[in-house]
Amino acid sequence: MRRRISSHRGRGIRFTIVACVAAALAATGIADAASRHGRSHARHHVRARAAANEGGLPYAALSRSPTQADRENEAVVGAAEQNGALQPAEARVLEIDSSGRTWLIPTSTGEVCLGVQPAGQYEALERERGLAHLALGLACAPIAAARSQSIILRIYDEVVGIVPDGVRSVTSTTGDGPPTGETVSDNTYRFAVSDGFQEGTVAFDTSDGAEQVDRF
Numbered sequence: 001m002r003r004r005i006s007s008h009r010g011r012g013i014r015f016t017i018v019a020c021v022a023a024a025l026a027a028t029g030i031a032d033a034a035s036r037h038g039r040s041h042a043r044h045h046v047r048a049r050a051a052a053n054e055g056g057l058p059y060a061a062l063s064r065s066p067t068q069a070d071r072e073n074e075a076v077v078g079a080a081e082q083n084g085a086l087q088p089a090e091a092r093v094l095e096i097d098s099s100g101r102t103w104l105i106p107t108s109t110g111e112v113c114l115g116v117q118p119a120g121q122y123e124a125l126e127r128e129r130g131l132a133h134l135a136l137g138l139a140c141a142p143i144a145a146a147r148s149q150s151i152i153l154r155i156y157d158e159v160v161g162i163v164p165d166g167v168r169s170v171t172s173t174t175g176d177g178p179p180t181g182e183t184v185s186d187n188t189y190r191f192a193v194s195d196g197f198q199e200g201t202v203a204f205d206t207s208d209g210a211e212q213v214d215r216f
Contacts, residue, residue, distance in 0.1 A: 023105045046173040058164040059112070059187055061104055069093045069101075075117045076105060079136045093163065094186045101187050102160060105138075113140040114162050116150040152216040153159045156209070159216065160190045165200050167204050174200035 045158060066089075070117060074086050080086040085107040095102040103115030116137040139153040150170065152161040163184055171179045174193050182189045182202075193200070203213045 056147070057086060058143065059104055059162070060086065060165050061094060061187065062090065062106060062112075067093070069096060073103075075101075075136050076115060079115070080139065083138075085111070086113065091115070095126050097186045099158060099190070100157075101161075103134065103136075104162065104187070106143075107140065110143055111140045112143050112146050112151070114153055114160070116153055116155050116160050117157055118155060129130075148206050148212055149212045150204065150212070152202060154193070154216065157192055157194070158190055159193055159202075161202055161214075161216075162187045163189070164171060164207070166207055170202050170204040172200060172202050179203075 031177060037185050045214065061190060063120050069099050070092050073091055074090040075199075075213050076086065076091045080088050083145050087106050087108060091103050091105040095099055098119070099116075100119035101115075101117040103113075103117065105113040105115050118137075135155050137155050141149065141151050147164055150161045150163045154160075159172070160171070165187065166186075167184050169184055172182050172189075172191050175198065180191070183192050189202075201213050201215050203211055206212050
């Protein structure tokens with residue numbers, strides 16, 4: 001019989017919405033921010049990697065060389081202006097689609113964050129709310145917790161989550177609805193939810209054969 005492990009929203013996972021004033025960042029401002037992060041990058045990199053490597057990184061994407069998409073990180077740089085622990089130079093894009101960009105962002109304090117940068121209809125909704133900027137949704141967890149749990153974030157009528165390497169699918173439930181299989185691609189899954197639902201679960205099998213159930 002498989003072991004069943006359950007975690008609740010908020011247990012080891014922090015949820016924040018960071019206002020990234022991208023429209024207000026002039027080219028010189030972005031350059032200054034990048035320069036400041038560059039100067040502190042080395043010591044932050046050492047601390048974060050030391051914490052991560054105690055049990056191994058849960059996401060291979062954090063070890064790959066940056067791509068052009070990873071370097072287009074103005075939203076993450078803006079978020080780091082408010083949360084100094086975020087490491088924009090180490091952030092990696094997991095997915096780009098019509099909903100926006102899904103980021104994997106390590107911190108200097110031994111955490112890893114799921115970042116969702118809205119685009120398309122979600123960006124339009126932000127602007128309708130009178131915000132002249134993009135919002136970067138963040139959900140963060142200690143790396144130790146991320147090795148066996150999903151990090152989950154709800155953005156409007158969609159739930160976005162990331163799981164450790166090796167997980168190919170998850171099973172979601174929302175409200176009283178039936179379990180639904182969701183495909184995982186590049187550590188990322190997403191599914192639509194109705195406006196009225198209050199809570200749900202995401203379940204998957206861990207590397208040791210236990211069933212992990214995370215609530216959101």
